[in-house]
Amino acid sequence: MAGLAVSVDTATEGVHFPPGLPPAAVARRALRCALSDLAAMGAVPAGYLLALSLPDGTDEAFVADFAAGLAADQKALxxxxxxxDTTATSGSLSVSVTVLGRVPSGAALRRSGACAGDRIGLSGAVGYAAKGLKDIQEGRTNTQAAQAFLLPQPQIALGRAGRGVAHAAIDISDGLVADIGHMARASGLRAVLDAGAIPACSDLPLTLAITAGDDYALALALPPGRGIKGFPLRDIGAFVERPPGVEVRGADGRLLPLEREGWTHF
Amino acid sequence: MAGLAVSVDTATEGVHFPPGLPPAAVARRALRCALSDLAAMGAVPAGYLLALSLPDGTDEAFVADFAAGLAADQKALxxxxxxxDTTATSGSLSVSVTVLGRVPSGAALRRSGACAGDRIGLSGAVGYAAKGLKDIQEGRTNTQAAQAFLLPQPQIALGRAGRGVAHAAIDISDGLVADIGHMARASGLRAVLDAGAIPACSDLPLTLAITAGDDYALALALPPGRGIKGFPLRDIGAFVERPPGVEVRGADGRLLPLEREGWTHF
Incomplete structure (x- = not known):
């Protein structure tokens, strides 16, 4: 299995996406969310497997539209x-995507490799997907934010370019604070984030934008002074040697109070 | 991806297995059913990914027992x-397993390689899993048939030994007639099965035993006179050049009337 990167991601209607999305959009989003995990490993995707649970009574038009979405993204990506595997279910529509990719042996980026002193670089803004979900739930599906939710852009090229430079990487799917917390704990370090440096959707309170998730940007742990050529990253904080975890501080140095780090199922 | 074999298999409570099975049994059965697909390819399993959808309110004891089942089979296999990926669901428990295995480049067995004149060899009896499911539903979980349903034995060693000998292979998960029908149609041939030669559980009508599925034996297309050393196979029929499909004939040469070929979701 040398050089192979694999990941699985499940999207369930009513849990990960709102009921009533067009089937093609469900398909494309599920595939892109799964690919984001490969991007965070520095892997280049090669193929995928699909396990589809279709509610009883799903019609052929649904399946045709779903397949068209997959076809479009297979070509694009x-x-x-x-x-x-396709099965019937008495429950909700559920789409489980296993992605396979290639990465040179030993070169895969992991969430556990951050070092004390590393800076944290972020490849995109947070909060747009959460705003987009709200837009969609209110019937506005054509806003830029709605598109951010519906069509995440897995950062494959950035992940690949980060190999051998970044010490660790993760994609922001559970929320910025939660995911950087995952990276910090896996690395046995504390991440200190600078609230004012985080690029965030201004339509939401910052505390919501940094905990909402689904943004699928990458966060990378980088040695001080290092960047990734061709990819502008925002420096949003650093790893330090203190009790493992994550904290967000305002311009005045005070801790930002957060009700939760991010998305959790249980 | 040279030399890699992958497959995904989803098991949903109430669809693929009855409600109320012990979590460890659900886990082991899901893993073994997925591995059976690799066996049919002649691949040797190396690892797996698990996408688990847990109904709202699932408790920790359930998860611990489920994990213990996986641990037992990881060791055994x-x-x-x-x-x-673990997600919550408002629907039924659903377990999606993606298995990865190794097979020498170009050596994987496929369902599409059968040739006219090939004999069809079967590695086990059919109908026991169906009888076992009935036993379980009636509260008898310790019968041999119940164990056949609960703990399928993926035929990894046979599949591996079949490389370079068998022209095609498939596992009997949808029902003997349905799966041999898949192999026949994929190969552009007709499979003619001899009802009297099929080893089947005698507690069921033969027409049910050969269409019920879940037996996870392998069926292999073999050149006339060839066997697979160390693996006794029952010769249950042959592939011929007639309209693609499958038929089952009795000792008198008459077609066995079948209501259906096997399991279908839709």
Missing amino acids: GLRLLGG | GLRLLGG
């Missing part, structure tokens, strides 16, 4: 379907 | 967990 250079992927092929390697296998699949 | 020489596997490791490569990744996973």
Whole structure:
């Protein structure tokens, strides 16, 4: 299995996306969310497997539209379907995507490699997907924020370029604070984030934007002074040697009070 | 991806297994059913990914027992967990397993390689899993048939030994007639099965035993006179050049009337 990166991601209607989305959008979003995990490893995707649980009574038009969404993204992203399973369910629509990618042996980025002193670089803004979900729930599906929720852009090229430079990486799917917390704890370090440096959607309170998730930007742990050529990153904080975890501080140095770090199922 | 075999298999409570099974049994069965697909390819399993959808309100004891089942089979089958995703669902418990295995480049067995004149060899009896499911539903979980349903034995060693000998292979998960029908249609041939030669559980009508599925034996297309050393196979029929499909004939040469070929979701 040398050089192979794999990841699985499940999207369930009513949990990960609102009921009533067009099937093609459900398909594309599920595939792109799964690919974001590969991007964070520095892997280049090669193919995927699809396990689809269709509610009883799903019609052929639904399946055709779903397949059209997959076909569009297979072409756009250079992927092929390697296998699949389709089952009926009395519950909600559920789409489980396993992605496979290539990465040179030993070169995969992990969340556990951050070092004390590393800076934290972020490849995009947070909060747009949460705003987009709200837009969609209110019937506005054509806003830029709605598109951020519906069509995440997995950062494949950035992850690949980060190999051998970044000490660790993660994608922001559970929320910025939660995911940087995952990276910090896996690395046995504390992440200190600078609230004022975080690029965030201004339509939401900052505390919501940094905990809402679904933004699929990458956060990378970088040695001081190092960047990734061709990819502008925002420096949003640093790793330090203190009790493992994550904290966010305002311009006055005070801790930002957060009700939660991010998305949790249980 | 040279030399890599992958497959995904989803098991949903109430669809693939009855409600109320012990969590460890659900876990082991899901893993073994997925591995059976690799066996049919002649691949040797290396690892798996797990996408688990847990109904709202699932407790920790459930998760601990489920994990214990996985741990037992990881050890028994020489596997490791490569990744996973756990989500909540308002629907039924659903377990999606993606298995990865190794097979020499170009050596994987496929369902599409059968040739006219090939004999069809079967590695086990059919109908026991169906009888076992009935036993379980009636509260008898310790019968041999119940164990056949609960703990399928993926035929890894047979599949591996079949490389370079068998022209095609498939596992009997949808029902003997349905799966041999898949192999026949994929190969552009007709499979003619001899009802009297099929080893089947005698507690069920033969027409049910050969369409019920879940037996996870392998069916292999073999050149006339060839066997697979060390693996006794029952010769249950042959592939011929007639309209693609499958038929089952009795000792008198008459077609066995079947209501359906096997399991279908839709």
